[in-house]
Every structure is written in structure tokens, then in C-alpha cells.
Amino acid sequence: MNARWLRLAAVALTSLALLARPAAAQQILRDAETEAFMADMSAPLVKAAGMEPRNVQVLVINDPDINAFVAGGQYVWVHSGLIAAADNVNQVQGVVAHELGHIEGGHVIRYGEGMKEATGITLLSLVLGAAAIAAGGAEAGMGILGMGQQAAMGKFLAFSRTQESSADLAGARYLSKAGISGKGSLEFFKKLQNQEYRLAIPQDDSYGRTHPLSGxxxxxxxxxxxxxxAWDKPMDPKLEARFERIKAKLVGFVSEPNQTLLKYPESDQSIPAHYARAYAWHKSAYPDKALSEVDALLTAAPHDPYFLELKGQVLLESGKPVDAIPPLREAVQLTNQPLIATLLGHALIATENDANFAEAEKVLRNAIARDRENPFAWYQLGVVYEHRGDIPRAALATAERYSMMGDDQMALRSADAAMQGLKPGTVDYLRAQDIAMVSRAAVEQKRKKK
Known part of the structure; x- marks a missing residue:
């Protein structure tokens, strides 16, 4: 009987730890244009927060919920659903400013403080409850455990709400210092408030919530x-136009094609609408219709690198890699963007023309030098190495890819295979050795937990 109650108390403690844990990893949406826009949009806010823009990244993850969060490091994660729900760039800036407040305040690190206080209350109730149960008072012991868990949860939730309020005020300071209106921030909170109304969330008390009520x-x-x-300062029209493009292409990419075509009907001949429909038709396997939309974009802006990138992508993924190379080459020349360069490398390899592999290797190596966190680029580089018979470096590229994907077992196997053929002491050998050591330790740790 005593052991059963101890197990129940342990489960309660685990539940609190799970509640406080940051959001689990989700699919990151890597897109050259979106990442450039996010960097430019957030740079004034990052500077206002006393941080260096090149050290802070605002990234998009594929999640329909209206949310954003930070989970360690100088990264702001924005859900695709939030961008789709936002009416303008100012609303997104308000959200990003709030999340920067969490980073600048060290709130992810300080979560441990809230957990420590809550855990202390839970452990005390565990001891007292177990003592009462041991003395024969099962009901009293159960009551102590329940009250302890409730008190611990309340303590932690109050701590969380304080952090959220602090981030709200910090975000307001950043917006003011950057000369950006807070209208978008208020507008977005009103959206959240409407959502609370729809969910019938009581509006009289925020007790029991991780965030204060939107009202x-x-x-x-x-x-x-x-x-x-800055309250009446208008939005930057160029930045707003870029936001409308980003939102449209994101909707086209993540939504079902029929939903995209309802939101952006053929009667809409704007740039964002062409963008969204191009992705919708491409997803639906209608390359001719997708290319027609892309051509409309290029008619309006013949040398826009992101329109050229999209044309190359549609051609490549519809089985025309040779035709995809010219627009992708121009896009790379205009931006020097590693994600687009990786797509060009893919197109060069997909031609299966030996004459294109040397250029593919050069393009891919340059892309990786500027962005190592791209598993697909490593995969393509491994294909190049394998094509020329350099099996050890193909294995090293594979180890890099699996290491980024979190597959420690395959990363270890590939790194060990690479070391078998690489000369000891060389840069590539030492890199393979590093991956093997880290992956082996991770594999052993997982094995011990089983």
C-alpha cells in the first residue's frame, strides 16, 4: 500500500517536470527568402534588446498552432500557424519582441528556479504523506499528497506567469527603442483573446494558467x-510587401492545395496570390500550371532571386534538371544563399552528366561552408564523393548528415567507416573521430537508460 502511494507521488512529480519542459523538436521549415525576411524584420528589435543580430535566429517550424517560443540559445521559433494568422508584419514583430524578452531575461535557464521551488513543495508533501500513510492514515496521506501537488503546480504556474509579464514589458521596450509601433502587439493579443472566448476560457482569473489572460x-x-x-508610426511598406509574399508562399507550402486556391483564387492577380498558387499547383503535381504562375511572377520581376529559385525547384522536381540549372545559377549569383546553392547542386547531380559533378562539388562545399546545419547538402555532397570513388569522404558526409538528424547509431557507423579510409591526423579524420566520439557516448547513454 505504501509503495503504491509513493509511486503515485512520483508520477505527480514527473507530470510537473513534463509540463515545464520546452516544446519538443518539430519540423523546421528552411527557406532562403523566409530566413532573410525574418532576419531583416527582427534586426532592429534584436539590437534594441542589446544582442547581436547575427547571433540571433528567428526560424519557422511547421505547426498550425498560433504560437512562438524560445527553448535555449538565441533562437526564436515561430509556428507557421502564427504567420498564417497574422494580418501584418507589425503583429509578427510584436510576437518576436516578446520572445526576445524571454531570451534577454534568461527565462529558459531560470525555469529551473521555478521547478526547484515547486519540486521542494512536492517532495515535502511526499514525505509528509508517506509518513501519514505509514501511520495508518491513508485518507490523510492522500490529502497531503493532493494538496502538495496542487500547491507545487500553483507555485510553478505563478512563476511562469511572472516571466510572461516580464517578457511583455521587455518586448514593449524593444519596440519603442526600435521605433516600431506596438499596435500590432495589441492586435495580436486581441486575436488570442478571441481564441480564449471561443474555447470558453474563464476571463475572471488567470490562476491555473502558464500565461496571464490576454485581456x-x-x-x-x-x-x-x-x-x-512610435504608436502612430506606419509600417515599412517594403517590409509589409515582403511579409505578404512570405505568408502566401507559406500557406501554399503547408496548406492543402484546395484551401490555398480558395484563399488565393484565380481572380487575384497579385504577387502573393501567384506565389501561393504556384506552390499549390506544384504540390498537386500540375507543373505546367505551377510554371505559368512562376512566369507571371518573373514577368513582374525578371531577376528576383526567389522567383528564379522557385522556377528551378518546379523544373527540377518535375524531372527537368537541365532546365532548372540556369534559373538556379542566377539565383545563387544574386544571393550567394546556401539553401539555393544546395538546390543548384542537386540539379547538377540530377542531370547524371559527369561534366556537372565538379561544379556540383564546388557549389555544395561552398554552401556547407556557410551553413553546416543542412542535412540535405551533406547528402548531396556524399553523392558527389561516391560518384568519384572517394568512399571515405562519402562516409564522412553521411556521418555529418546522420549526426544532424539525431541518428547517433548511423552517425557512429558512418564515422567509423570514414576513419578506416582517411589518413590519421588530417582534418577530415579528426572530424570523423569527433563525430564517432560524440555519437558513441550518446548511444551508450541511451543503452543505459533502457
Whole structure:
């Protein structure tokens, strides 16, 4: 009986730890244009927060929920659903400013403080409850355990709400210092408030929630934003136009094609609409219709690198790699962007023409030098090495790829295979050795947990 109650208390403690854990890894949406836009949009806010823009990344993950978060390091993760729900760039800037407040305040690291206090309460209730049960008071012991868990949860939730309020005010400071209006921030909180209404969430008390109620946040922030000199400052029209493009291509990429075509009907001849329909038709396996939309984009802007990238992608993925090379080459020349360069390398390899493999290797090596965190680039480089018979470096490229994907077992096997053929002491050998050591330790750790 005593052991059963101890197990129940342990489960309660585990539940609290799971609640406090940052969001699990989700699929990252890598896109050259989106990443460039996010960097430019957030740079003034990052500077206002006292951080270096090149050290902070705002990335998009494929998740329909209206959310954003930080989970360690100087990364802001924005859900695709949030971008789709936003009406303008100013609303997204308000969200990013809030998340930067979490980074600048060290809130992810300080989560441990809230957990420590809550865990202390839970452990105390565990001891007292177990003592009561041992003394024969099962009901009293159960009550102590329940009250302890409730008190611990309340303590942690209060700590979380304090952090959220702190990030709200920090975000308001960054917006003000950057000369950006807080209207978008308030507008977005109103969206969240409407969502709370639809979910029938009581609006009289935020106790029991990780975040203050949106109405409470609006009331506090309205007093701050409306007196700020930037309150009536209009949005940057060029940045807003870029946002509309990003939003359209994102909708086209993640939504079902029929939904995209309803949102962006043929009657809409704007740039964002052409962009969205191009992705919708491409997803539906109608390359001719997709290319027609891309050609409309290129008619409006013949040397836009991202329109050229899309044309190359559609041609490549519809089985025309030779035709894909010219637009992709031009896009790389205009941007020197590693994600687009990786696509060019893929097209060169897909031609299966030996004459193109040397250029593919050069392009892919340059791409990896600027962005090592791209598993697909490593895969393509491995294909190049294998094609020329350099099996050890093909294995090393494979080890890099599996290491980034979190497959420690395959990373270890590939790194060991690479070391068998590489000369000891060389840069490539030492890199393979590093991957093997890290992967072996991870494999052993996982084995011990089983």
C-alpha cells in the first residue's frame, strides 16, 4: 500500500517536470527568402534588446498552432500557424519582441528556479504523506499528497506567469527603442483573446494558467504603447510587401492545395496570390500550371532571386534538371544563399552528366561552408564523393548528415567507416573521430537508460 502511494507521488512529480519542459523538436521549415525576411524584420528589435543580430535566429517550424517560443540559445521559433494568422508584419514583430524578452531575461535557464521551488513543495508533501500513510492514515496521506501537488503546480504556474509579464514589458521596450509601433502587439493579443472566448476560457482569473489572460495583458500594454512616440508610426511598406509574399508562399507550402486556391483564387492577380498558387499547383503535381504562375511572377520581376529559385525547384522536381540549372545559377549569383546553392547542386547531380559533378562539388562545399546545419547538402555532397570513388569522404558526409538528424547509431557507423579510409591526423579524420566520439557516448547513454 505504501509503495503504491509513493509511486503515485512520483508520477505527480514527473507530470510537473513534463509540463515545464520546452516544446519538443518539430519540423523546421528552411527557406532562403523566409530566413532573410525574418532576419531583416527582427534586426532592429534584436539590437534594441542589446544582442547581436547575427547571433540571433528567428526560424519557422511547421505547426498550425498560433504560437512562438524560445527553448535555449538565441533562437526564436515561430509556428507557421502564427504567420498564417497574422494580418501584418507589425503583429509578427510584436510576437518576436516578446520572445526576445524571454531570451534577454534568461527565462529558459531560470525555469529551473521555478521547478526547484515547486519540486521542494512536492517532495515535502511526499514525505509528509508517506509518513501519514505509514501511520495508518491513508485518507490523510492522500490529502497531503493532493494538496502538495496542487500547491507545487500553483507555485510553478505563478512563476511562469511572472516571466510572461516580464517578457511583455521587455518586448514593449524593444519596440519603442526600435521605433516600431506596438499596435500590432495589441492586435495580436486581441486575436488570442478571441481564441480564449471561443474555447470558453474563464476571463475572471488567470490562476491555473502558464500565461496571464490576454485581456489582462492588453490592459497593461495599452497603457505603455499608446503613449509611446512610435504608436502612430506606419509600417515599412517594403517590409509589409515582403511579409505578404512570405505568408502566401507559406500557406501554399503547408496548406492543402484546395484551401490555398480558395484563399488565393484565380481572380487575384497579385504577387502573393501567384506565389501561393504556384506552390499549390506544384504540390498537386500540375507543373505546367505551377510554371505559368512562376512566369507571371518573373514577368513582374525578371531577376528576383526567389522567383528564379522557385522556377528551378518546379523544373527540377518535375524531372527537368537541365532546365532548372540556369534559373538556379542566377539565383545563387544574386544571393550567394546556401539553401539555393544546395538546390543548384542537386540539379547538377540530377542531370547524371559527369561534366556537372565538379561544379556540383564546388557549389555544395561552398554552401556547407556557410551553413553546416543542412542535412540535405551533406547528402548531396556524399553523392558527389561516391560518384568519384572517394568512399571515405562519402562516409564522412553521411556521418555529418546522420549526426544532424539525431541518428547517433548511423552517425557512429558512418564515422567509423570514414576513419578506416582517411589518413590519421588530417582534418577530415579528426572530424570523423569527433563525430564517432560524440555519437558513441550518446548511444551508450541511451543503452543505459533502457
Amino acid at each position: 489582462e495583458r492588453i490592459n497593461v500594454l495599452r497603457e505603455v504603447y499608446t503613449v509611446d512616440p
